[in-house]
Amino acid sequence: MDRTPAARARGITKAFGDVVALDGVDLDVASGQIHGLVGPNGAGKTTLLGLLLGLAVADGGSLEILGTPVGRTLAVPEGVAGFVDGPGLYPSLSARQNLSALASLRRYDADSTAGVDEALEQVGLTDVADDRVRGFSLGMRQRLGLAAALLTAPRLLVLDEPANGLDPAGKHHVHRVLTRLAAEGTAVVLSSHRMDDLAALCSEVTLLATGRVVFSGPLSKLAAESGELDYRLVTSDPEAARRLASETPGLRVVSGSEHGQRLDADVVVRGPVPAVDELVVRLVHAGVALRELGPVVTPLEAAFLALTGTGTVPAKTDQENL
Amino acid sequence: MTATVTQPRAAARPAPVLHGYRFELVKLLSQWRIRLLLLACWIGPAGFVAAVSLQSSLPADTVFGRLMNATGWAGSLVVLDFSCTWALPLLTALVAGDVFAVEDRLGTWRHLLVAVRSPQRIFMAKTLASLTVILLLVVGLTASGIAGGLAAVGNRPLVGLDGHLLAPADAVGKVLLAWACALAPTLAFAAVGLLGSVALGRSPMGLLIPVLLALALQLVQLLPLPVAVQLALPSHAFLAWRGLFTSPAQTGPLLIGLVVSLVWAVVATALAYRLFLRRDFTDLTYEGSGRRVLVTGALPLAALVAVAIGVIAVATPATGSGIEKGKLQDSLATVYGHLYRLQTQELHRPDVTEAQLQAAATCDKGDSQVSDEGPGNDWRCVVTWRLPGATAVGNAIYQLDVTADGRYVADGDGPKEVNGYFQVRTPNGDAPNPLWQFDGNVDLLTSTTKE
Numbered sequence: 001m002d003r004t005p006a007a008r009a010r011g012i013t014k015a016f017g018d019v020v021a022l023d024g025v026d027l028d029v030a031s032g033q034i035h036g037l038v039g040p041n042g043a044g045k046t047t048l049l050g051l052l053l054g055l056a057v058a059d060g061g062s063l064e065i066l067g068t069p070v071g072r073t074l075a076v077p078e079g080v081a082g083f084v085d086g087p088g089l090y091p092s093l094s095a096r097q098n099l100s101a102l103a104s105l106r107r108y109d110a111d112s113t114a115g116v117d118e119a120l121e122q123v124g125l126t127d128v129a130d131d132r133v134r135g136f137s138l139g140m141r142q143r144l145g146l147a148a149a150l151l152t153a154p155r156l157l158v159l160d161e162p163a164n165g166l167d168p169a170g171k172h173h174v175h176r177v178l179t180r181l182a183a184e185g186t187a188v189v190l191s192s193h194r195m196d197d198l199a200a201l202c203s204e205v206t207l208l209a210t211g212r213v214v215f216s217g218p219l220s221k222l223a224a225e226s227g228e229l230d231y232r233l234v235t236s237d238p239e240a241a242r243r244l245a246s247e248t249p250g251l252r253v254v255s256g257s258e259h260g261q262r263l264d265a266d267v268v269v270r271g272p273v274p275a276v277d278e279l280v281v282r283l284v285h286a287g288v289a290l291r292e293l294g295p296v297v298t299p300l301e302a303a304f305l306a307l308t309g310t311g312t313v314p315a316k317t318d319q320e321n322l
Numbered sequence: 323m324t325a326t327v328t329q330p331r332a333a334a335r336p337a338p339v340l341h342g343y344r345f346e347l348v349k350l351l352s353q354w355r356i357r358l359l360l361l362a363c364w365i366g367p368a369g370f371v372a373a374v375s376l377q378s379s380l381p382a383d384t385v386f387g388r389l390m391n392a393t394g395w396a397g398s399l400v401v402l403d404f405s406c407t408w409a410l411p412l413l414t415a416l417v418a419g420d421v422f423a424v425e426d427r428l429g430t431w432r433h434l435l436v437a438v439r440s441p442q443r444i445f446m447a448k449t450l451a452s453l454t455v456i457l458l459l460v461v462g463l464t465a466s467g468i469a470g471g472l473a474a475v476g477n478r479p480l481v482g483l484d485g486h487l488l489a490p491a492d493a494v495g496k497v498l499l500a501w502a503c504a505l506a507p508t509l510a511f512a513a514v515g516l517l518g519s520v521a522l523g524r525s526p527m528g529l530l531i532p533v534l535l536a537l538a539l540q541l542v543q544l545l546p547l548p549v550a551v552q553l554a555l556p557s558h559a560f561l562a563w564r565g566l567f568t569s570p571a572q573t574g575p576l577l578i579g580l581v582v583s584l585v586w587a588v589v590a591t592a593l594a595y596r597l598f599l600r601r602d603f604t605d606l607t608y609e610g611s612g613r614r615v616l617v618t619g620a621l622p623l624a625a626l627v628a629v630a631i632g633v634i635a636v637a638t639p640a641t642g643s644g645i646e647k648g649k650l651q652d653s654l655a656t657v658y659g660h661l662y663r664l665q666t667q668e669l670h671r672p673d674v675t676e677a678q679l680q681a682a683a684t685c686d687k688g689d690s691q692v693s694d695e696g697p698g699n700d701w702r703c704v705v706t707w708r709l710p711g712a713t714a715v716g717n718a719i720y721q722l723d724v725t726a727d728g729r730y731v732a733d734g735d736g737p738k739e740v741n742g743y744f745q746v747r748t749p750n751g752d753a754p755n756p757l758w759q760f761d762g763n764v765d766l767l768t769s770t771t772k773e
Binding site: 016050053054055056078080081082083084085086087088089090091092093097101102104105106148 | 335337341342344345348349352353354428429430431432433434435436437438439602
């Protein structure tokens with residue numbers, strides 16, 4: 001596998017007038033890695049993806065794409081494909097025409113129709129290949145955008161919210177394609193607000209907030225940043241469960257309304273994993289049946305909320321995380 | 323920071339212009355609006371010309387309109403005159419005025435840039451594709467108008483704007499040349515459309531700019547402006563093609579009009595190109611900028627008009643409105659001489675030559691308080707002529723409506739048996755007396771000493 005980093009950014013800055021979109025961003029994406037880019041709206045994700053695609057140039061810092069230093073002029077290095085802010089598709093053309101035109105532009109020295117059918121098949125759009133894109137749903141457009149990116153056999157694939165609007169079948173198609181690409185050595189950088197997608201696909205994530213990196217590393221490490229989580233328990237005796245939870249060292253019973261809890265049968269507790277384990281033991285000893293136990297928000301989501309300061313979970317400061 | 327030792331790799335090669343051009347053409351031709359336009363331009367004029375040519379009431383307000391049932395070539399020229407007024411600016415607006423803006427509306431700029439990898443080539447491809455579609459539309463208008471006229475009326479001689487007869491073989495050349503001349507101002511309007519499309523993004527104002535410009539220029543051309551100003555306008559060639567239908571052809575205003583139009587096309591395209599390359603495509607909410615349009619588009623083009631006025635004023639004999647008493651008298655006498663011969667033939671009288679007729683005209687504008695110069699519908703002229711062997715001098719009176727572009731309509735005011743209304747039996751059916759009402763055209767640039 002190619003050892004050259006697919007993307008390497010150091011101290012990237014980018015401003016639009018008075019608005020600082022990126023402020024000293026570092027990014028490392030290895031070949032064969034699916035790298036997630038997360039952050040609240042306005043964090044600078046799309047701007048960073050645009051820089052990777054060569055749609056804009058950074059005001060400061062250095063950026064290397066597939067081993068090529070990116071200069072101060074707009075240029076897309078060979079081997080980079082993808083889309084930001086949705087795939088660019090022409091509604092008056094069919095899916096096949098959209099891809100054929102793109103193939104003609106990107107691989108002008110080869111048969112422009114080669115690979116089009118294969119790309120459509122990979123994303124599950126073969127049946128609608130000759131339909132005009134005007135009638136496509138959001139999910140179908142996303143998949144066609146991915147097919148367009150696949151046409152060029154990219155070594156760095158940049159995708160902005162690729163799971164947007166996808167139904168379960170479409171999501172399955174996209175996940176399968178991305179996983180296969182990564183296995184073949186393609187680096188994939190994708191942004192998403194869906195933590196389940198990131199958990200299913202990404203080996204590493206970079207978390208942006210107000211143009212700065214507040215976390216970068218493996219998903220497991222991000223989950224650890226979540227601190228104490230809230231857990232929801234469904235038991236046969238909620239009153240007894242609340243009493244036992246309040247007696248368990250390190251655990252606090254949290255008001256269910258804080259998480260929109262509506263059922264009296266639910267008990268929400270906050271504390272470290274060992275304390276939750278102890279509560280489970282006590283429940284069993286007390287003869288209270290435990291029917292469900294799980295975090296109210298996933299560790300990744302909790303970490304996201306904590307690190308970006310957008311949630312109710314106590315957040316660490318940026319400096320603490322870095 | 324640890325430096326990474328890397329082997330520099332060249333950026334991906336941009337897509338060839340030909341491939342981008344083909345893609346842009348496919349995109350344009352896949353739009354229903356463009357398809358409908360093509361259909362309308364290739365079928366509409368034929369139907370219009372065929373239908374109108376068979377009517378007894380003809381569009382006499384339009385140049386050559388009164389000849390539509392006399393020759394098949396007049397129909398195409400009526401279509402040309404109408405196109406120059408409305409259709410061509412509108413077509414350029416709908417095609418060139420939207421070719422960049424459509425990417426803003428669809429949000430496809432980033433996709434296109436990633437695919438083509440060269441803003442320069444995107445500009446070239448879009449420009450060439452939109453010009454190709456405009457050319458297809460113009461060719462359609464030309465062919466359709468000619469086909470409709472020939473099918474409905476036939477391949478007959480055309481009476482020129484100085485009254486001389488153009489044989490069908492000459493008429494086809496002149497008609498095609500006139501349409502070709504109209505391409506130059508069409509290019510100028512297309513370039514303005516490109517500029518508006520680039521400058522104003524998804525704003526509908528970009529689409530309207532060529533039409534608004536055409537409307538403004540038409541209003542200006544109605545005014546009795548100095549001839550140097552008229553010739554310096556990019557739309558003048560939309561009128562100057564009429565000079566091809568006199569003998570000798572009035573080439574001065576036409577050539578100046580063509581040059582001015584082409585300079586406009588180049589300058590407006592260059593402005594659009596510069597603006598396009600400076601655009602930040604990461605701004606998805608780009609709505610264009612009124613200030614940007616003013617500074618980068620309107621001001622340079624206004625400066626171009628000023629320069630053109632100065633150059634034309636210095637380099638040509640253009641003075642005043644270009645419509646002078648002497649020129650009008652010469653033109654009217656010439657037309658009258660030619661049409662008198664035509665009338666003679668149609669009435670089966672002995673042929674006379676223009677030299678034998680010695681036609682002359684005396685014109686006067688308004689009353690004595692008004693200077694005999696400039697456009698207006700208050701010109702009154704008396705034409706005199708002689709017949710071989712006769713001592714008497716014939717007189718015919720005409721009321722002339724002269725417009726600022728040099729075109730005039732002469733309306734016979736008697737005596738009735740000379741230039742009044744009566745039907746003449748011709749081999750192709752009854753036709754109005756050719757001396758009753760006719761069109762003429764004054765060369766705005768030439769100067770005359772004859773009064």
